[in-house]
Amino acid sequence: MRALPGGARVYVGIIVVSAVTILLIGPYTGIDLQTLIVVALLFVVAESISTSVGSGGKAGMSPSSAVSLAAVVLVGPVGAALVGFASCFAVRRLAPVKRAFNGAQFALAAFAAGHVYLLCGGVVGELGREDFPAVVLPYVAAVLAHSAVNSLLVGVLFWTLGQVRPRGRGRFNWRPLVAVELSSMGYQMLGLAIAAVWGGVGIVAPLLVLLPLFIARWAFAQQVDEARAHEATLATLCQAVETKDYYTRGHCMRVAEGAAMIARELGMSAERVQKIRYAGMLHDIGKLGVPTKVLQKTGKLTDEEYAAIKLHPTRGYEIVREIGFLDEALAGIRHHHERLDGRGYPMGLVGMEIPESARIISVADVFDCLTSTRSYRKAWSVEDAIVELRACAGTQFDPRMVEALVRAVEREGWETPDIAEPPGGCYGSAAAEAASLEDEAAAVPDPGTEVSEPAAVSAEERAVPAPAEGAAPTTALSTGTATGGRDR
Amino acid sequence: MTQRQTEGPPPRRPVGPEGGALSHQRRSGPVWRTPRPVRALLVAVVGAASLASLVWTSATGFVEPYVALCFCLVIAVGELVRITLPGHREVAPIASAGAVGYAFLLNLGEGPSDHSPWQVVAVVACGVAVGELPHIAVGRAPRVEDVARRVLSAGLLAIGFRPIAEQLGLSGPSVTASLLMFTLVLTVWAVDALLAAVLRAERLRTRLRVAAGDEMRAQFASGMAIGSSGVLIALSCTVTGLAGLLVFSAPLLVAQVAFRRHAEVRRTYLETVRALSRVTEVGGYVENGHSRRVSHLSHLVACELGLAEADLLELEYAALMHDIGQLSLREPIAGGATVLASPREQRRIAELGAGIIRETGVLDSVAETVRRQCEPVTGDGDEGVPPLGSRIIKVANAFDDLVGENGDAERREAVLDRLRMDAGTEYDLQVVEALATVLGRGRPYGA
Numbered sequence: 001m002r003a004l005p006g007g008a009r010v011y012v013g014i015i016v017v018s019a020v021t022i023l024l025i026g027p028y029t030g031i032d033l034q035t036l037i038v039v040a041l042l043f044v045v046a047e048s049i050s051t052s053v054g055s056g057g058k059a060g061m062s063p064s065s066a067v068s069l070a071a072v073v074l075v076g077p078v079g080a081a082l083v084g085f086a087s088c089f090a091v092r093r094l095a096p097v098k099r100a101f102n103g104a105q106f107a108l109a110a111f112a113a114g115h116v117y118l119l120c121g122g123v124v125g126e127l128g129r130e131d132f133p134a135v136v137l138p139y140v141a142a143v144l145a146h147s148a149v150n151s152l153l154v155g156v157l158f159w160t161l162g163q164v165r166p167r168g169r170g171r172f173n174w175r176p177l178v179a180v181e182l183s184s185m186g187y188q189m190l191g192l193a194i195a196a197v198w199g200g201v202g203i204v205a206p207l208l209v210l211l212p213l214f215i216a217r218w219a220f221a222q223q224v225d226e227a228r229a230h231e232a233t234l235a236t237l238c239q240a241v242e243t244k245d246y247y248t249r250g251h252c253m254r255v256a257e258g259a260a261m262i263a264r265e266l267g268m269s270a271e272r273v274q275k276i277r278y279a280g281m282l283h284d285i286g287k288l289g290v291p292t293k294v295l296q297k298t299g300k301l302t303d304e305e306y307a308a309i310k311l312h313p314t315r316g317y318e319i320v321r322e323i324g325f326l327d328e329a330l331a332g333i334r335h336h337h338e339r340l341d342g343r344g345y346p347m348g349l350v351g352m353e354i355p356e357s358a359r360i361i362s363v364a365d366v367f368d369c370l371t372s373t374r375s376y377r378k379a380w381s382v383e384d385a386i387v388e389l390r391a392c393a394g395t396q397f398d399p400r401m402v403e404a405l406v407r408a409v410e411r412e413g414w415e416t417p418d419i420a421e422p423p424g425g426c427y428g429s430a431a432a433e434a435a436s437l438e439d440e441a442a443a444v445p446d447p448g449t450e451v452s453e454p455a456a457v458s459a460e461e462r463a464v465p466a467p468a469e470g471a472a473p474t475t476a477l478s479t480g481t482a483t484g485g486r487d488r
Numbered sequence: 489m490t491q492r493q494t495e496g497p498p499p500r501r502p503v504g505p506e507g508g509a510l511s512h513q514r515r516s517g518p519v520w521r522t523p524r525p526v527r528a529l530l531v532a533v534v535g536a537a538s539l540a541s542l543v544w545t546s547a548t549g550f551v552e553p554y555v556a557l558c559f560c561l562v563i564a565v566g567e568l569v570r571i572t573l574p575g576h577r578e579v580a581p582i583a584s585a586g587a588v589g590y591a592f593l594l595n596l597g598e599g600p601s602d603h604s605p606w607q608v609v610a611v612v613a614c615g616v617a618v619g620e621l622p623h624i625a626v627g628r629a630p631r632v633e634d635v636a637r638r639v640l641s642a643g644l645l646a647i648g649f650r651p652i653a654e655q656l657g658l659s660g661p662s663v664t665a666s667l668l669m670f671t672l673v674l675t676v677w678a679v680d681a682l683l684a685a686v687l688r689a690e691r692l693r694t695r696l697r698v699a700a701g702d703e704m705r706a707q708f709a710s711g712m713a714i715g716s717s718g719v720l721i722a723l724s725c726t727v728t729g730l731a732g733l734l735v736f737s738a739p740l741l742v743a744q745v746a747f748r749r750h751a752e753v754r755r756t757y758l759e760t761v762r763a764l765s766r767v768t769e770v771g772g773y774v775e776n777g778h779s780r781r782v783s784h785l786s787h788l789v790a791c792e793l794g795l796a797e798a799d800l801l802e803l804e805y806a807a808l809m810h811d812i813g814q815l816s817l818r819e820p821i822a823g824g825a826t827v828l829a830s831p832r833e834q835r836r837i838a839e840l841g842a843g844i845i846r847e848t849g850v851l852d853s854v855a856e857t858v859r860r861q862c863e864p865v866t867g868d869g870d871e872g873v874p875p876l877g878s879r880i881i882k883v884a885n886a887f888d889d890l891v892g893e894n895g896d897a898e899r900r901e902a903v904l905d906r907l908r909m910d911a912g913t914e915y916d917l918q919v920v921e922a923l924a925t926v927l928g929r930g931r932p933y934g935a
Contacts, residue, residue, distance in 0.1 A: 132728050186738060193720065193736050196727045200661020208666075208720040212713040212739040219709065219746035223753050229850035230757040236848040237764045240815050285764070288771035288815075319766050323759045325752070 004097065008160040012101045015153065019104035022111055023085060026078030030124075035198075036075050040086040042206050043067045047090035049214060063213035065146070065184060067206060068110050069191030072142050073135075074198060076124040077114025084110040101157070109149040117142035126199035136192070143188045147181060187213060238281050241288050248284070251368055254415070256280035258364030259332075261408035262401055266360075272328075276357050279329030283336050283361050286316025298376055310345045313337055332357030336365060339396045359398040363389065363405050366397070371416050382414050524690050527633045530683070534636035537643065538613035541606040551603040555596060558730050560615040562586040562737065567619025570630070571747055574754040575706055575797060577684075578634040581714050581744045582737055583619060587612045587642035588718020589733065592649055592669050595726040600659050608646035613639050633687050641680045648672050661723040669722065673715035681707050695794035702797040713743045758804070765808035773814040775893055783807035785884040785923070786877075792922040793876070803877045806857035810881050813841025813858075834862040857881065865916040879916040883907065883923055886915070900927060
């Protein structure tokens with residue numbers, strides 16, 4: 001908190017001062033002191049537990065806000081504000097400024113919720129049987145007010161911290177935010193349950209309500225850990241497979257990133273983005289079935305060798321098809337060498353017959369191939385690679401995916417691999433060092449000459465026996481084929 | 489080397505070693521000669537009791553039929569959205585909480601609810617049956633013993649609670665009532681976990697004490713969530729009426745979503761490792777299906793030796809990935825069978841594999857198991873005896889390498905004899921004997 005900007009400092013000051021003012025002014029008449037103390041204690045305990053059980057902010061608001069809302073019903077707005085402010089004393093590792101802000105934020109939100117609750121005709125105190133259907137509406141209003149004030153306070157804080165940056169072209173990713181808000185409102189509805197059984201069983205009530213919630217939170221945290229472990233294992237195994245070919249090191253992770261960037265740019269749901277990411281990671285797993293000497297061969301490929309390479313998407317699909325959750329992404333692995341004009345493999349699908357995920361991975365794959373060094377040529381610059389992708393859009397690639405990648409790369413940038421000298425030394429050591437040390441733009445000076453550069457063309461001649469139509473666009477196109485045939 | 493794999497996909501095997509262990513047991517002979525008598529007994533007893541309760545309650549008339557119908561519906565919905573926890577455990581938190589709530593229901597505002605325990609059993613059984621119908625219709629038959637356990641728990645709670653509550657004159661939320669409910673929930677949870685352990689031990693042929701520990705650990709979180717929600721429903725319904733039944737299932741819904749996602753990630757993790765363990769086969773480094781057969785065999789042997797569930801999972805990962813070090817070799821070793829390679833070569837492959845697995849940062853003990861998989865049982869250097877997991881994998885790997893994909897009974901016997909000869913110096917005697925027991929059960933191994 002040392003680097004807190006001036007605006008944020010003023011803002012936090014205002015919030016804390018106003019919360020303290022409310023607490024000092026607020027009439028404390030008619031509040032059952034014992035209930036107040038017990039509820040405040042509970043809130044502190046719940047907050048402390050939730051931070052130790054929780055998974056670091058990602059799961060949204062902690063279930064303890066249910067207690068805060070129960071306080072609105074049991075002890076009214078001022079009491080609830082006091083309970084909210086008590087969260088400063090929760091046991092956790094947090095800077096004093098953050099503590100003060102959190103407490104003040106809870107206090108203000110609860111205070112506002114309490115007044116809304118009273119305005120809508122809610123009754124303060126232990127609820128009885130006769131209150132029941134009537135109290136639900138004011139309570140819902142209070143929950144909404146609580147969420148609104150909370151979001152507002154936090155939103156302004158982030159704005160003063162400069163952490164909210166406007167996303168490109170006014171598109172705002174609202175889905176995760178809505179999910180968090182809905183789940184926290186679900187939690188807060190349970191405050192009513194606490195208030196309802198408070199009269200009968202007192203302190204046992206929150207225990208009953210909070211126990212399942214904390215168990216849920218624990219399970220969520222476990223799930224997050226497990227998902228992380230899964231991801232790490234998957235990545236490691238993919239990289240282990242790549243060790244066969246020195247030049248493709250890191251390829252799968254970069255294709256995964258590229259595919260995810262395209263998918264995000266197309267506005268896909270987080271879940272689909274994740275699947276496509278995994279498919280990108282796994283797209284070349286079938287290469288393991290290709291003999292090492294074919295993969296690392298620097299000379300011309302024979303027909304049989306080319307046929308062996310052509311088998312790898314199908315092989316990969318056979319390996320991973322039992323990973324149930326990948327479903328549509330499996331098709332992406334199987335068809336990532338198809339081309340829009342139908343000259344790809346393994347099935348020669350045409351146009352939109354090719355699954356969307358395959359079209360995404362295909363673009364990301366070729367893009368990474370072009371921008372990284374291979375045994376038979378140097379890496380291209382990002383700009384050249386984009387020119388090449390655009391030239392092949394419509395024949396080899398889906399133009400929509402190409403444009404999405406271009407937009408994403410422009411905004412987020414692209415990390416090109418730095419290849420040190422390979423152990424075998426099949427590539428000129430000076431050139432490899434140049435590629436690794438210099439900026440990628442400096443390594444290849446002229447985009448115009450790059451496409452028809454001898455190295456690239458010879459690669460194409462080596463790999464592709466059949467199509468040779470001569471015209472300039474075709475050259476670009478079959479260069480794509482060449483990289484496709486050789487690299488992926 | 490690479491042509492071998494092109495002949496079509498291998499036949500799909502049932503998912504998971506537990507699923508595998510289960511599905512191989514074809515029923516031979518008449519129905520009463522089942523390999524799992526406890527399960528059959530449990531299902532029969534619970535089924536008969538439910539039927540009897542239903543008939544009895546119908547004959548004497550349902551008390552407060554409207555309330556019974558509401559609970560029955562909630563239980564049915566909960567059963568419909570049941571989930572499978574890691575380790576093939578089917579649970580239906582909402583249905584169970586509804587059942588607990590109905591068993592503990594004291595008062596719905598219009599006077600005390602005095603339904604009999606038999607009515608509770610009848611209502612729960614009806615709800616469960618209705619909720620399972622759609623599952624059965626689409627061919628996802630439940631695990632009957634889990635369903636039976638759910639009905640049984642509700643019945644035990646009702647039989648324990650209702651007479652006492654009547655005697656104490658409990659009629660609304662009070663500290664006594666909640667204490668009584670908590671005690672009962674804990675007791676019945678323990679009984680249920682024990683029953684589950686007996687079933688698990690019978691299914692996996694493992695030791696009861698180990699199975700009990702596994703079940704207690706696995707069902708603690710879900711059991712507590714279900715129990716406290718059930719108590720909450722029962723208590724709050726006295727204040728809020730039947731609306732509380734719906735509103736207060738909400739926290740459990742959150743818990744259920746969390747459990748389900750956790751189970752999904754777990755399953756995906758296992759599926760991923762299982763699928764990727766095949767890369768060594770596709771790469772031509774080992775024989776087709778070798779990793780899976782070793783993993784399957786290790787699992788059976790480990791169950792026989794009484795490993796706990798967490799260790800079983802780690803062993804499975806280690807067994808699936810035990811040959812992954814070969815990926816770092818430039819070309820496959822001849823025949824792919826590590827047992828025939830020189831000890832130095834074997835050790836190098838194990839070290840390389842462990843290195844890869846350690847890279848993940850999350851599977852350190854798996855890496856350790858893989859690293860020491862080729863050490864003789866007497867130990868190697870000053871590190872002492874290798875971990876049990878490594879010793880099991882060593883035996884299973886040697887057995888599978890020597891028998892091969894289609895070894896007949898005679899060959900298996902010969903290989904077993906050969907392993908026995910080296911037991912005590914190279915292989916662990918206990919593990920070899922466990923392997924003999926597993927193979928002696930007469931189930932076609934690796935089929």
